[in-house]
Amino acid sequence: MIANSDKPVVLAVDDTPENLDVVKGVLGDDYHVKAAVNGKIALKIAETQSPDLILLDIMMPDMDGYEVCQRLKANPVTANIPVIFLTAKDQDTDQAKGFELGAADYIQKPVNAMILRSRTKTHVQLKKNLDALQEAYALINAQKQRMQDELNVGKDIQMSMLRRDYPLFPDNDEFSVHAQLEPAREVSGDFYDLFFVNPAELCLVVADVSGKGVPAALFMAVSKTLFSARAIDDRSPASIMTRVNNELSKNNPSCMFVTVFLAILNIETGELRYSNAGHNPPLLKRADGQVSVLKKIHGPVAGAIEEIAYGEDRINLGQGDVLLSFTDGVTEAMNTENELYSDARLEAWFADTSGLTAEAWVKELVTSVSEFVGAAEASDDITIMALSYDTEPGEKTQDLYSITIPNELKALNSVVEGLEGFAEGKAIQPGVIQKLCIAFDELLNNIISYGYVDDSPHEIFVDVDYRNDELIATIKDDGIPFNPFMGDDPDISLSVDDREIGGLGIHLVKQMMDEVSYMRFTDMNMVRLVIKTTAQG
Amino acid sequence: MEIIEREEGEVRVLSLVGRLDTNTTPDAEAQINSVLDSGANKLLINFENIEYVSSAGLRLLLATAKRLKGSAGELRISCLNETVQEVFDISGFASILTVLATENEALDAF
Numbered sequence: 001m002i003a004n005s006d007k008p009v010v011l012a013v014d015d016t017p018e019n020l021d022v023v024k025g026v027l028g029d030d031y032h033v034k035a036a037v038n039g040k041i042a043l044k045i046a047e048t049q050s051p052d053l054i055l056l057d058i059m060m061p062d063m064d065g066y067e068v069c070q071r072l073k074a075n076p077v078t079a080n081i082p083v084i085f086l087t088a089k090d091q092d093t094d095q096a097k098g099f100e101l102g103a104a105d106y107i108q109k110p111v112n113a114m115i116l117r118s119r120t121k122t123h124v125q126l127k128k129n130l131d132a133l134q135e136a137y138a139l140i141n142a143q144k145q146r147m148q149d150e151l152n153v154g155k156d157i158q159m160s161m162l163r164r165d166y167p168l169f170p171d172n173d174e175f176s177v178h179a180q181l182e183p184a185r186e187v188s189g190d191f192y193d194l195f196f197v198n199p200a201e202l203c204l205v206v207a208d209v210s211g212k213g214v215p216a217a218l219f220m221a222v223s224k225t226l227f228s229a230r231a232i233d234d235r236s237p238a239s240i241m242t243r244v245n246n247e248l249s250k251n252n253p254s255c256m257f258v259t260v261f262l263a264i265l266n267i268e269t270g271e272l273r274y275s276n277a278g279h280n281p282p283l284l285k286r287a288d289g290q291v292s293v294l295k296k297i298h299g300p301v302a303g304a305i306e307e308i309a310y311g312e313d314r315i316n317l318g319q320g321d322v323l324l325s326f327t328d329g330v331t332e333a334m335n336t337e338n339e340l341y342s343d344a345r346l347e348a349w350f351a352d353t354s355g356l357t358a359e360a361w362v363k364e365l366v367t368s369v370s371e372f373v374g375a376a377e378a379s380d381d382i383t384i385m386a387l388s389y390d391t392e393p394g395e396k397t398q399d400l401y402s403i404t405i406p407n408e409l410k411a412l413n414s415v416v417e418g419l420e421g422f423a424e425g426k427a428i429q430p431g432v433i434q435k436l437c438i439a440f441d442e443l444l445n446n447i448i449s450y451g452y453v454d455d456s457p458h459e460i461f462v463d464v465d466y467r468n469d470e471l472i473a474t475i476k477d478d479g480i481p482f483n484p485f486m487g488d489d490p491d492i493s494l495s496v497d498d499r500e501i502g503g504l505g506i507h508l509v510k511q512m513m514d515e516v517s518y519m520r521f522t523d524m525n526m527v528r529l530v531i532k533t534t535a536q537g
Numbered sequence: 538m539e540i541i542e543r544e545e546g547e548v549r550v551l552s553l554v555g556r557l558d559t560n561t562t563p564d565a566e567a568q569i570n571s572v573l574d575s576g577a578n579k580l581l582i583n584f585e586n587i588e589y590v591s592s593a594g595l596r597l598l599l600a601t602a603k604r605l606k607g608s609a610g611e612l613r614i615s616c617l618n619e620t621v622q623e624v625f626d627i628s629g630f631a632s633i634l635t636v637l638a639t640e641n642e643a644l645d646a647f
Contacts, residue, residue: 413560434589434620441558441591492629504628505592511627 007032008124011051013042013068014086015060019109023055023086026113027120039063043071046078052124055107055116058087058094066101073102080130082123086111151214155183158217161224163194167359174267175202178359179385182329182366182378189216189258190327190381191224195231199468200268203231206325206385207260207279210301219256223248223302227262229519233474233526237262237275238312241302245277245310248303257303261325270317270393275310277302280328283350287320291351317389322361324350329382333369336376341369361386399426401464406457407448407477415440415462422464428471428533435512436464436471439529442505443475443484447525451479466533470514473529482525483518485510538564542572545644549577554586557594566597573601578610581643585616590624602634611635615643 010031012023020035027033034051036042039060046054054072058065065085072078082104087094095106104123107116159181168177179192189209197203205227209216226247230240241262248258261282263274274294278301281293299310317323326346333341349368356364362384369382401422405411416437423433444460452458461476489510490503510516515530538561539554549572555561572580580601584590590598598614605612614636617625625631637643 409559412558416556416558431618431620431623434618435623437556438558438589438591438620438624441593445559445591445593492627494629495633504595508592508624508627512623 008052008128009034009049010053010055010120010124011036011042011045011049012055012086013037013039013060013065014055014057016057019057019086019111022111023116026111026116030117031120031124039065039068039071042068043075043078046072046081047075050077051081052127053120054081054083055086055120056083056103058085058098066097069098069101069103080127080134082127084119084123158220159183161221162191168194169202172267174391175265175387175389176358177202177204177385177387178357178362179206180362180366180383182382184329184378184381189220190329190383191220192325192383192385193224193228194385195228197231197235197264198465198472199470200266201235202265202267203228204263204265204325204385204387205260206282206327206383207258208327208329208381208383209258210256215254215256219254219258219303223258223260227260229521231262231264232519233476233521233524235264236312237264237273238298238310241275241277241299241310241312242308245299245302245308246306249306252303255304257301259301259327263323263325265317265387265389267391268393270321270389270391271314272317272323273312273314275299275312277310280326280331282323282325283347284315285322285324285350287318289351289354291347293347316393319389319392321389322358323387323389324361324365325385325387326365327381327383329378329380330365330369330384332380333373333382334376334379335373341372345372358386358388361388399466401466403462405444405460405462407452407460407479409445409448412441412444412448415444419464422466426466426533428466432471432531432533436473436529436531439473439509439513440475442509443527446482446484446505447475447477447479451477451482451525453480469532469534471529471531471533473531475527475529477525478523479525481520483520484527485516485518538568540565540568542568545581548579548581548644548647550581550583550640550644552583552586556588556590557597558589558591559593562593562597565594566600569597569601573604573610578605578608579613579647580605580610581613581615581640581647583615583640583643584618584621585640587618587621589618589620592628595624595628595630598630598634611647613637613643613646615640 008031010027011034012020013036014020015037024033034045036045040063056065056068069083072083084105084107085098085103086107086109088109098106105119107119162181177194181190189211191207193205195203209220226244230244234240259279260277261279263272265272275298277299278297281295283291283293285291296313298312299308331341331343331346353364365384401419403415403418405415419437420433447460458478463474465472484506487503489507513529513531517528519526541552543550557565602612614634637646
């Protein structure tokens with residue numbers, strides 16, 4: 001007889017061949033019945049052929065049914081095969097012993113064909129359902145693992161967007177700063193940023209995007225990029241906030257938003273200008289120990305409503321002052337009694353703690369919050385930034401030349417003449433000013449000649465910042481998007497007859513400046529040039 | 538733009554004053570062309586009083602050199618300051634034009 005592989009497999013175990021024949025007779029049409037005349041054979045078949053059901057006699061020589069059942073259940077390969085005891089015994093105690101060993105059911109001998117058929121059918125079906133469930137469960141686990149892996153990758157990418165090259169700004173004696181983000185879930189919506197917008201001004205950002213998970217992380221990435229891009233060419237926190245809010249709000253179908261504290265610190269004068277978009281007010285601890293809250297909120301959360309004009313405030317930091325910015329993950333951290341860490345607790349901690357470095361302020365606060373939370377699960381991202389101002393504020397040394405010109409070539413004269421006047425009496429070598437004049441001539445000529453597609457008047461903004469033995473020049477125009485530094489360099493080895501003049505001006509600029517860069521904003525080109533004022537070759 | 542013009546034998550000497558950039562080049566171009574139109578074929582441009590030259594000025598020098606070459610004439614340039622010398626070096630003009638340190642050397646080179 002050829003086994004039909006579609007039929008469920010039933011293993012019948014009995015030391016009496018006649019009994020096996022009975023089972024075959026009853027189940028043979030619907031099942032592939034395998035027979036074993038003792039426990040040892042039964043275990044072997046069970047392990048190698050994975051039957052869907054085992055009908056097991058109890059009273060057998062050598063190894064009785066109980067022991068067979070026990071061994072089946074102890075072996076992971078056979079543990080899930082349902083076992084039905086077939087026995088002449090009918091005492092309750094025996095049945096109880098069978099169930100204890102993991103049997104699925106009992107059928108009494110002499111076997112009633114109908115009962116055997118129906119119970120076999122039931123348990124084979126149950127086994128199939130169980131198998132299907134386990135398969136589904138394994139599949140779900142695999143999917144879950146894959147999602148987890150992807151979230152971990154997302155977390156790595158996100159964390160890599162944050163400055164973690166501690167200690168931050170080790171070369172600056174004027175201040176020390178430390179920032180840390182502890183994500184509650186794999187990817188988070190908090191972020192912080194720290195960067196110099198020019199050699200004297202440090203921009204600090206602490207922010208919290210609504211929601212958590214992947215959408216918040218994506219919005220975080222966009223927000224962070226917009227803030228750093230805007231801050232580079234804009235010296236006002238209010239203006240940066242206003243412009244970034246407009247960009248975030250414009251195309252925001254998922255209605256996400258971000259709370260932001262953004263400040264620009266002049267590291268020489270200690271002046272701190274800041275704007276707060278619906279964010280937790282930072283704390284300020286003066287050198288004398290007095291703690292205050294920078295309470296002022298200058299506008300709603302960013303990304304929610306277009307055309308909001310944000311405000312800004314300014315304070316002056318003195319030597320030994322500490323600014324502590326954070327996200328609501330700190331104050332809303334919850335312990336097992338459902339109590340919040342709270343603003344009051346934070347302020348008290350800040351007032352009672354003293355003499356720490358920026359890094360220690362952050363770490364001590366992380367410790368304080370995690371001790372408070374105890375065994376409770378972290379509910380939100382925690383971001384903390386501490387800035388300690390370490391110098392006696394100096395006089396403002398900023399030295400700036402600014403001129404706005406119309407888009408007319410003859411206006412170039414006023415730019416270079418103004419620059420020459422600005423440089424007079426300063427320790428700037430004349431060659432440096434000449435080179436910058438050439439750069440202005442080349443770049444402004446390009447903008448005025450090719451940058452505009454209409455005939456309307458336009459303004460071009462030129463700024464030159466002189467500090468730390470460098471001139472940093474920016475040219476901003478609202479012409480067509482154009483990166484002057486993108487083109488190929490000209491071939492300067494050709495003879496008089498073959499020389500083309502195109503591209504030469506930009507080549508001069510690139511060679512003569514120490515740094516050139518270009519950035520495009522929504523409605524503006526910005527070129528930035530840096531040239532050192534000393535040690536010219 | 539101020540240009541002082543004189544003759545040294547058969548050489549026309551043009552001394553440029555100020556800067557040679559977008560705004561001054563058209564003026565310089567007109568004056569150089571009028572000198573060439575008058576039949577001068579040996580031209581010395583003295584840069585002693587030139588602060589700097591931008592690519593607009595280089596363009597004029599290239600056009601002048603091409604025009605003189607076409608009429609078998611000669612162009613010499615003298616007295617570059619450090620910045621102008623660097624512009625000539627970067628642009629490759631130092632090797633395609635004949636540049637001399639002093640006016641006398643330039644006159645002797647014709």
